[in-house]
Amino acid sequence: MRENDLLAWIAANAGRHPSVPLGIGDDMAVVNLHAAPGNDGVPALLKIDQALDQVHFDLRTHSPAAAGRKAVNRCLSDCAAMACSPAAILVSVALPRNADLKLAQELFIGCRDAAAVFDCPLVGGDTAVWDQRLVITVAAIGVASGRPILRNAAQPGDSVCVSGKLGGSIIGRHMNFIPRINMARQLASMVDLHAMMDLSDGLAMDLPRLLKASGCGAAINSETIPIHDDAETLSSRDGKPALWHALCDGEDYELLFTLSGPDAAQLGSLSLEAPISVIGTITKEPQLILQDAARAKNSWPKGGWEHGSMEVQGHE
Numbered sequence: 450m451r452e453n454d455l456l457a458w459i460a461a462n463a464g465r466h467p468s469v470p471l472g473i474g475d476d477m478a479v480v481n482l483h484a485a486p487g488n489d490g491v492p493a494l495l496k497i498d499q500a501l502d503q504v505h506f507d508l509r510t511h512s513p514a515a516a517g518r519k520a521v522n523r524c525l526s527d528c529a530a531m532a533c534s535p536a537a538i539l540v541s542v543a544l545p546r547n548a549d550l551k552l553a554q555e556l557f558i559g560c561r562d563a564a565a566v567f568d569c570p571l572v573g574g575d576t577a578v579w580d581q582r583l584v585i586t587v588a589a590i591g592v593a594s595g596r597p598i599l600r601n602a603a604q605p606g607d608s609v610c611v612s613g614k615l616g617g618s619i620i621g622r623h624m625n626f627i628p629r630i631n632m633a634r635q636l637a638s639m640v641d642l643h644a645m646m647d648l649s650d651g652l653a654m655d656l657p658r659l660l661k662a663s664g665c666g667a668a669i670n671s672e673t674i675p676i677h678d679d680a681e682t683l684s685s686r687d688g689k690p691a692l693w694h695a696l697c698d699g700e701d702y703e704l705l706f707t708l709s710g711p712d713a714a715q716l717g718s719l720s721l722e723a724p725i726s727v728i729g730t731i732t733k734e735p736q737l738i739l740q741d742a743a744r745a746k747n748s749w750p751k752g753g754w755e756h757g758s759m760e761v762q763g764h765e
């Protein structure tokens with residue numbers, strides 16, 4: 450089973466409701482509360498995400514607090530993707546039968562403190578015990594001070610940008626990242642963001658999702674993709690190019706967004722918590738081109754981290 454195939458099937462079978470202006474498929478769901486004829490209501494943004502022991506974290510090496518923190522931050526990264534603020538989270542845990550009270554308490558504290566960084570309360574949840582490994586499920590409700598930034602509004606001619614540096618997060622960053630909530634809100638208030646998402650599965654897999662939602666393509670300059678030192682470290686270990694790691698590793702939890710060329714030119718003057726790289730241009734033709742400075746074209750890698758896929762390569 451491939452996750453993208455399942456998501457496409459669910460999207461086609463989810464049905465529509467007048468208070469839900471978008472179909473499913475963005476980083477968060479948008480639900481218009483109190484919508485009525487002639488009144489769009491108040492948009493609430495909703496997200497639920499699960500983190501599994503020995504998939505997203507590993508209790509053999511990570512503390513319960515670190516596992517809880519990551520589970521919450523994964524969910525909050527989707528709030529960043531929509532440029533919204535998390536108003537509250539709920540946490541549901543399926544605890545292994547041999548877990549003690551201390552583990553559960555540390556887990557709770559990790560969750561609570563991760564949300565508190567963004568002044569977001571943990572307001573409820575559920576606990577159960579079973580014979581399998583720990584499962585942490587986090588739901589968030591967010592509110593946007595302006596309009597939420599969606600994936601579907603990239604326009605031909607837009608600059609394609611990413612925050613931070615990509616690749617190699619498995620070395621440690623995947624447990625310790627800070628969701629780009631503050632930066633996303635700052636960007637949304639200072640420039641006209643067209644489309645945005647967070648990079649959870651790797652640029653190689655996530656950029657095509659943004660392009661598909663927007664009905665356009667992109668020409669990406671491989672030499673402008675910001676490569677993290679961790680990607681270089683992995684490259685020296687496994688011989689794969691550092692660029693491959695930057696494109697395909699996943700769990701970067703950085704922002705991918707598009708905006709007009711004039712707005713992109715302003716980014717350098719903003720004081721942001723991480724650097725922004727302009728990596729290419731949105732094109733009308735729905736194809737994705739990776740080229741270097743010599744304009745030699747390369748095929749877009751098929752890698753990237755697709756949960757549930759049997760064809761994933763490279764995610765360690």
Ligand SMILES: [Mg+2]
Nearest residue numbers: 476527530647
């Ligand atoms: Mg996301």
